[in-house]
Amino acid sequence: MSEYNIQKMISEKKGRRSSAFIEKMVPIILLLITLVSVLTTIGILVTLLSETIVFFTRVSPIEFLTSTEWSAFSSDPQWGIFALIMGTLKITVIAVIFAVPVGLGAAIYLSEYASDRVRRIIKPILEILAGIPTVVYGFFALTFVTPLLRGIWSEVNLFNALSPGLVVGVMIIPMIASLSEDAMSAVPNTMREGALGLGSTRLEMVFKVILPAAISGILSSIVLAVSRAIGETMIVSIAAGSTPNASINILESLQTMTGFIVQVASGDATYGTDTYFSLYAVGMTLFVFTLIMNVVAQWLSRKFREEY
Amino acid sequence: MELINKQEVSKKLSGRLLLNKVLKYIFLLFTLVGLVVLATLLIDTVLDGWRYLTPDFFTSYSSSRPESAGIYGALIGTLWLMAVTAPIAIILSVGTALYLEEYAPKNRLVNFIKVNISNLAGVPSVVFGLLGLTLFVRLMELDSSVLAAALTMSLMILPVIVVASQESIRSVPSTIREASIGMGATKWQTITRVILPAAVPGIITGIILALSRAIGETAPLIIIGIPTILLFTPTGVLDTFSALPMQIYSWVKLPNPEFQSVTAAGIIVLLFILFLMNSVAIYIRNKYSKRF
Amino acid sequence: MTSSKVKEEKNMNTVYDTAVQDRTEENRTIEQTQAVFQAKDFNLWYGNNHALQNINLDFNENEISAIIGPSGCGKSTFIKSLNRMVELVPIVRTEGDIVYRDQSIFDKSYTVEDLRTKVGMVFQKPNPFPKSIYDNVAYGARVHGVRNKKVLDQVVEKSLKGAAIWDEVKDRLNDNAYGLSGGQQQRICIARALAIEPDVILMDEPTSALDPISTTKIEDLMHELKKDYSIVIVTHNMQQAARISDRTAFFYQGYVVEYDKTNVIFDKPKDQRTEDYVSGRFG
Structure with a gap:
């Protein structure tokens, strides 16, 4: 020792x-x-x-819920949240119509067609796209996409729903693509072999086997992306304008819930005024919307995980 | 009698194969959309802004004249904001992840905490801004200071780091945990000497990605009242400050078309910082990814 | 205690044991005074699963005691009970007692950390920490508050020599232990366990993940270690038990079927099930 x-x-x-x-x-x-x-x-x-x-x-909650006009800064202010919800809705719908097919297509390509090498190149690029600050996207919408659209279609206003809607779509594409790809990759290979072994083409396998098997994961990614689009702030503040209205015209200026919050906070309202408190009523509405979306998304993804 | 007409099948086959091929290229096209947009955005911004990327741009404050506007104040402000946000966020998030992975019993409270964290991850940043405005700026009377903004940002990025840290801690194999416990090490010794060092690359990756999100966040800063034009830099955490995204936002709104180029120059700087941070994160992740 | 004295005691012990064995037919508990571990009517449940039933076993000082049996017979559970590692599974419940050196390991005044400092363990799969070879071996001493660099250097060298791997790694002590082969990793793990000079070393199928050459090295090593340590080893490899152990316990479905000197178990077992198992008829 x-x-x-x-x-x-x-x-x-x-x-x-x-x-x-x-x-x-x-x-x-x-x-x-x-x-x-x-x-x-x-x-x-x-x-x-x-x-x-x-x-x-x-302010009467009835007016808040039923009026269709929102004018916080006029001498006779109107408080109909519907005008702001409509703005948010227009942006979200445009974004989703653009992003869902593109994001899903990319997910299908990455999960079912792409080689490992392609996947290793594309996925980091999608991550970079997801990491770009929204203020940058806002600048891009205002100075590139809007002029482009106006060049094609002269009726487009300087501030409109189309341009920020498309750019919000770009912003949520990586989210849909990568979460949906995760869901599809999780489908066991035995199911792929089963389908291909019976003589299906890859496309038939995707639509008849993979997508149905991964559906709740895919839906969950879409719902999360919708929630992100609803809460998106800078792109719409910069490129959508600040005129709340309940119209369905996507070529003219509008305001979203988030856009209004930013406008008020940028210094137009002093503490204690109606406008100041309206900030929180709008924030509450926004919070409820996104909370519902998140709960649905979680429920869907839990359901998905139970399947395997 | 044949139930399947083989001739019919082979006649249809070529069509099915063609459809497969066409759709494959459409899917590829969709995959490239992101790439094209990213390239367009970068090229457009660089072409627009490179002229303003002079040494003076980095050493001068913002100005009402585009040719003398700089990002010095915003850059220093962003550094301050990150320097204060990082430690707060790291302590809160890594502590939470450790509790959930190592200590938490399986009960309803813990389950609720987990659900709550994933819900927080989906709360829009403007709502965090409203929380910061009410709680930190008004109630705690921190005003529009570095500290108020850092606290707000910390809470906002908390779920991101918690989830990344949890995954990283979970990936440490239980065999090396047993090895440590089996030598008479206590639980906390095992955590600090074995588990955390093994989980650190994953945690750091999560922290960098979360901070790079915080660097570009604009909305919460606007809401807690960070000034858009500021001609001094903070000397302490209770001073007010400007930040890169705030500066960019304030330039975007200016009508003078020359400011579009100044904005682009500011964006180049912001994106460069983000690119650096992401590269470091990806490097760490790849270097340490397959160790166990 | 010098090692020559240990040897002497051991020899006397063996002589005495043989005498006892000749006199009694039923001798699960073999000899009292030199036992390091004594299980007394030990029972263990995982939830409702009664995994260990009325275990009575003594393990002797400076011997290698082997535990054999088919998968799921409770042998791993039992060895992990000896240093209370089994309690890491939250639904475990125990009854009866295990005595280590005249003190119950479940005694309230006895912390599990103390027990595990004296009773080291080597695991089924090599499990070095993702640290340097040096830091791996010095881990135990550091955890227990020994920080003197000179002492640590000596501990590391002595333990690596003790685990018969010093010559292979002495020039790269600062390399990550993950760069070593499986057999080398397992010997690093043995060195790590030796570093705090435990009294007993528990080995849970230490060679099951290794190739035959590494296995031979570790078996040779165990013969050396027997001089200074008491060893309890679980193995699914009957030849290994026959080669290295002094005594062998045969576990089956949570019971100890038979416990005796190894040559008795393998040459003339008393129980038919033991004979079937060691002759390869099941398991």
């Missing part, structure tokens, strides 16, 4: 260790940290609710 005894050294150190105390404290501290996320949710709910209630003591 050597000149020292490690077990003896260990038992000598033991007395000085405060490890038992640390072991007891760590889970408590970590639990407290974990609760910050819960407090954040509570904070959001309390903030939105309390200020929204103040808003509804000044």
Whole structure:
């Protein structure tokens, strides 16, 4: 044996260790940290609710829900949220019509047709696309897409729904593509072999076997993307204008819920005014919309995971 | 009697194969849409903005004259914002991930916390802005300071880092955990000496990606009242500041067409920073991805 | 304790054991004074699954005790009970007692960390930490508060020599242990366990993931280690048990069917099931 005894050294150190105390404290501290996320949710709910209630003591909730006109800055303000919802809806619908086929097509290509090499090149590019700040997309919509559209179609206004809608679509394409591809890749290979072994073409296999098997994962990705489009702020603030209206014309200026919040916060409203509190009523509406979408998306993706 | 007419089948086959081929190229085309848009955006921006990328652009504050406008203030402000956001977000998120993966019992509260975190990930950034405005700017009287913005950003990117850290911690094989426990190490010793070091590449990747999202976020900053034009840099966390995306946003709105080029120059700088951060994240991920 | 004295005691012990064995027919508990581990009516449940039933076994000092049996017989569960690693599974419940050196391992005053410092373990698959070879071996000492660099250097060298891998790795102690072959990794894991000089080493199928050459190296190593340590090994490889162990316990469906000197188990077992198993008729 050597000149020292490690077990003896260990038992000598033991007395000085405060490890038992640390072991007891760590889970408590970590639990407290974990609760910050819960407090954040509570904070959001309390903030939105309390200020929204103040808003509804000044403005009738019936007007809020039934009027179709929103003019917060006029001398005779109108508070019909429908005008803002309509703006959000127009942008979202254009984005989804553009992004769903493109995103799904890309997902099908990447999951079922592309070689490993192609996939290794394309996926990081999609990630870069997903990481571009929305203020940059806004600039792109205003200075590139809008002039392009106006060149093709002279009736397009400088501020319109089409250009930001398409760009919001570009923004959500990576989300649909990568989440749907995950869902399709998760379909077991045995199902592919089964379909191809019976003489289906790859296309028939995709539509008759892969898509039905991955459907809840794909739907979940689309719902999440819709939620993202609803909450998107900078693109619409920059390129959609600031005139709330309930029309379905996609060529003229409009305002979304998020766009209104930014306009007010950019300095047009002082604390305590009706307009200030309307910020929270609009925020609450937005929050409810996206929350419903997220819950649906989670339900769908849980359902998807149960299948395998 | 034959139930399947073989002649019919082979006649149809060529059509089916053709359709397969056509659709394959359509899918490829869709895949390339993202690529084309990205290329267009980059080329358009660079062509527009490169003229303004002079040394002066980096050393001067914003100005009402396009030729003398710079991003010095915004750049320094963004550095401040990230320097304060990062530690807050890291402590909160990694702590949460550790609790959920290593300590949390299986009960309803923990289940609720997990669902809650994935819901937070879907809350629009403007709503986080409203939370920051009410809680940090007004209630805690932090005004439109670096700290108020950093707290808001931290809460916003928390779910992203939590999920990335959880995945990374989960990928550490339980065999090396057993090895440590089997030598008489306590749970916390095992976590700090074995699990965290093994999970760190994944956690860092998550942190960088989350911070690169925070760097480009504009809406929450607008809502908590960060000024658009500022001619000084902060000296402490309670000072107000400007930030790159705020600067870009304020330039976008200016009618002078020359400012379009200034904006493009600012965007080039922002995208370059993001590109660097993403490269580091991808490098770390690839280097350490298949270790176990 | 010097090693010559240990040997002497061991020899006396063997002589005494043989005498006892000759006198008694039923001798599951073989000899009391030199036992390092004694299981006393030990029972274990995973939820409702009664995985270990009334285990009574003694393991002796400076011997290699082997546990054999078909898959699912409870042998791994039992060896993991000895250092209470089995409790990492949350639904485990135990009854009865396991005594280590005259003290119950379930005693409230006894922390699992203390127990595991004295009772080391080597696992089925080599599981080095993703750290350097040096840091792997020094891990235990550091965890237990030994930070003196000189002491650590000695610990690392001595343990790597003890695990018969020093010559292979002495020039690259700072390389990541993941770069080694499976057999080398497993010997690093043995060195890591030796570094805190445990009293007993538990080995849970330590060669099941290794090639024959590495297996031979580890078996040779175990013969060397027997001089200073008591070893309990679980193995699914009957030849291995026959080659290396002094005593063998045959587990079947959660029971100890037979426990005896290894040559007895393999040459003239008393129970028909043992004979069927060791002769390869099932398992």
